[in-house]
Amino acid sequence: MRSFEVKNRTSTDEIKSLRLITAIKTPYLPDGRFDLEAYDALVNMQIQDGADGVIVGGTTGEGQLMSWDEHIMLIGHTINCFGTSIKVIGNTGSNSTREAIHATEQGFAVGMHAALHINPYYGKTSQEGMVSHFKCVLPMGPTIIYNVPSRTGQDIPPIVIQSLAENTNLAGVKECVGHDRVKEYTKNDITVWSGNDDECHISRWEHGATGVISVTSNLVPGLMRQLMFEGKNPSLDAKLLPLMKWLFCEPNPIGINTALAQLGVIRPVFRLPYVPLPLAKRVEFVNLVKDIGRENFIGEKDVQVLDDDDFILVGRY
Amino acid sequence: MRSFEVKNRTSTDEIKSLRLITAIKTPYLPDGRFDLEAYDALVNMQIQDGADGVIVGGTTGEGQLMSWDEHIMLIGHTINCFGTSIKVIGNTGSNSTREAIHATEQGFAVGMHAALHINPYYGKTSQEGMVSHFKCVLPMGPTIIYNVPSRTGQDIPPIVIQSLAENTNLAGVKECVGHDRVKEYTKNDITVWSGNDDECHISRWEHGATGVISVTSNLVPGLMRQLMFEGKNPSLDAKLLPLMKWLFCEPNPIGINTALAQLGVIRPVFRLPYVPLPLAKRVEFVNLVKDIGRENFIGEKDVQVLDDDDFILVGRY
């Protein structure tokens, strides 16, 4: 079902060169539908502050809570509005090979620049099954493979990546396992993006990682750009570490959702099973913003400690 | 769920000015999925030969045989690849108000320039229900309303259109009821596109219609452009009439599907319940092409009389 129209087509090499990719938050209206105005503003701030790419509907963007038609629509929307200013990488992965095939085909058809693919989480499979899964989707276009055993329950071992590496569509790996794994890949010329914000600076400058696929950059894209582009800067890295720890005190995207609501750049609407961080943590965030400097965060409103009642949690949407 | 990003945004007035809109055919692969390469070629030929717009997933494009995710994907694809060269009008209408709302919201989100809306066919409703239905979708963007009682079982009376006319998103009406109805609208400054190829020339030049939403232009876009742009030309109109009659000898898109396959610009794949025209009709088509001139039709292959066995009919896809 491929299209050879050249509009928006991107080479694997272009994907390999991206340093700061933001796993962009999906904001919601009070009834749980997408808040596209807020979304557009978020993406525009990423562009303005120097992100190279966005992951649409990643785990941070809550792709796991979207219907596929919502998800593909959001990819198409993003490409249509921002595709000439930023690389758009659709998370069209799934633990179902059928769904991954269908979504990836659709994502490339609406113009996404690359796909992000996870190994089959929860259902899991054998190493051979993993390879078969990825081989179904790799021919469709530039692809980043995502390894996050703490979510999937199963590591993608380097041998799987190596067996796929001859496919010219493989752009690289978003790796969360740690510095040693990063090094193992980069010394074999496999492009790596760190999937751990708190490790990304060292991965980048000491272990050969190309960049980061970041959650924190939703908040402070300019500072994350400094970490990725402007050489070693341990003091900046250290300055951001408490924010990163705060963001991951509960499973992501709980922290980032809470933070963006407190910054006034999204409505305080959560799709369940996500719920906001408790009050004490919300107070902490205000202090973190003060420490790092409000001007380094996106948005222009004062950061606020929201009340429990300010949040809307939606189960049916 | 609106986005205010200006990319591809089109004013209602721009829609009102379109003269030749092609209800574009959706071609298929042998397994029934979209053949996007063939589709892209079809759209490119429309652009090259002077069509102003395309209807994506109209009854000609078999929107009624698409899942909504396929349908929205195709709209997003078309906008992404061709949106700067031609106006893209998504047929996001439905007999279910819920589906019409959802699809129209998604269609505009992926960048379509305008929506085509049908009244609730089959299920039908009261005049008041019809108005309520259209009022749910009109606020979303430029809209063409489509009246084709021979398909819907129910006329949209002028009073319904008039009650909607104050909404600045109403671009006009695709009307199939005949010249008198066309006149009634155009004298009241309501933009009309003829929905009947065999009447469109006279509607345009004698009754004030702005243009046509055409099936025939899938085959002969250049000649249809002449009919719409270059003044009265009864001899050209007469020359095309046998082709138009042939195209509608069975419910559209049976004729156009058969014709495009014979011209070698699409694979001879039909999604059921459509089946090709019989052999005798296929022979007739070859003769019609010769009479009108192969060079006036799209594509470059010789026109062929396909065998029954050449066609693939798919029920599951």
Next chain:
Amino acid sequence: MRSFEVKNRTSTDEIKSLRLITAIKTPYLPDGRFDLEAYDALVNMQIQDGADGVIVGGTTGEGQLMSWDEHIMLIGHTINCFGTSIKVIGNTGSNSTREAIHATEQGFAVGMHAALHINPYYGKTSQEGMVSHFKCVLPMGPTIIYNVPSRTGQDIPPIVIQSLAENTNLAGVKECVGHDRVKEYTKNDITVWSGNDDECHISRWEHGATGVISVTSNLVPGLMRQLMFEGKNPSLDAKLLPLMKWLFCEPNPIGINTALAQLGVIRPVFRLPYVPLPLAKRVEFVNLVKDIGRENFIGEKDVQVLDDDDFILVGRY
């Protein structure tokens, strides 16, 4: 994908013998989801008052406003709760052959006794296409074909039915075209149910129709049973005629939805594009109930003239 488990399996002959089949109303909760408690009560009243079967998700039951998963769920629910007391016929027809195949396969898998199939409305097709469409679904189980040109825009001619008649799954035809067509079928031993309440008594007793697939029986199942089972009764037929005319003063199911709400047996919730009948008509209904006798109608509450404000219209659900 067939199952040969015998539970609930019904022969075509059993379907052929049904005289009073109610095209059952689907009631809604205020948010537009199904109101299963009200639905169960409606079905129980049908069983109690002598209906032989129900059509689930017919045009009366607003199958056209359901997602397929809702629709199949409702068929499964009905079979599960009532399948030993009444025959459950799922309207798994569609103008898309793919959807008809999928839904019919699923409907029989969850145990429905028979399928109702419409010809491809709106999109329409050739006679050959119509036959191909029906032939895709007929092998799956007992089937009633539904002909209602005023909705579909296309008559199913007798030659189509005859070409399908050798399939032992064809139970018969729900025919809306009139007495002559009914006669044409019954004299050729094709089972017919009238699709027009106002003609059904005469079709039954003078033209050989087996029975009726009725809207009116939602309200007065006992009286409709008399019309179908207890011999000619012109005075009862005449007594019900004003009610039938009232029910069809706007496209069905607008009248029946309004009536059932006024009887207090469903919540006054409409899925758009349906809207209630206007006040004057609602007053008329109260008088019709008085004329015919409240005791002949289902439910036990007083019939009411509801206010405009009592109705809830839902577009998103």
Next chain:
Amino acid sequence: MRSFEVKNRTSTDEIKSLRLITAIKTPYLPDGRFDLEAYDALVNMQIQDGADGVIVGGTTGEGQLMSWDEHIMLIGHTINCFGTSIKVIGNTGSNSTREAIHATEQGFAVGMHAALHINPYYGKTSQEGMVSHFKCVLPMGPTIIYNVPSRTGQDIPPIVIQSLAENTNLAGVKECVGHDRVKEYTKNDITVWSGNDDECHISRWEHGATGVISVTSNLVPGLMRQLMFEGKNPSLDAKLLPLMKWLFCEPNPIGINTALAQLGVIRPVFRLPYVPLPLAKRVEFVNLVKDIGRENFIGEKDVQVLDDDDFILVGRY
């Protein structure tokens, strides 16, 4: 959307008393659709050999590879055909609260006796989010909560279960964490089913577990019944251990799928990302069958070492 029809309604206490629940395999046709004939045969063998219940579309049954409409259809089918002979527990859990709500509502509407609910895998959430998630679905009917951190990446801590225990719909926990956790629950009167076949006998007889939700019982339901019903039997437990180890040498359901194909009770069709065990392992299985006794396994054909070519792997279905 509840229905109060009593047909098939089951009390939480009845669910609490089930000892042998089989996580039933879903067999496929060569095109990837369900093979309902083979499925029905599998369920019948479970009934005949003494299983008390089946999980429909569990991870073993590959619910993660089903569309929701397939999944609910299969639940409805199972209830309809077998609901009076065996308890039918639908795995209507999801990492999306919306999907879990919708599926559970539909599953109970088609008559399932109980729901199986997983915590939000992959996306994960906070403890508070977990509780909120379960509280959305618990009111709908009898519920078993499933804890399998090796798949979900996140343990459900006892405090979560305790906070839900006052809801009378909570039947108990399918627990995979080990004997200590089992004991912790059973001493607090929380019903537990072992989720680990190799531990279930000891959990049952030494730690108070009620029973097992078993994969192995797909193959040897009679022997598993002995383990659960007939008192301590260490020699039988030991005899089955090699089979259990074999079944879980790769992520389940790879082993069970391979085994059932080798026994000739299902077609050798795999939905990707699952692929069969390699030849050496298939030879091992034949020997295991001989050791344990062919007569203790379901089916009547000779066990076979299938060739690689015998297997069909489907990605699109």
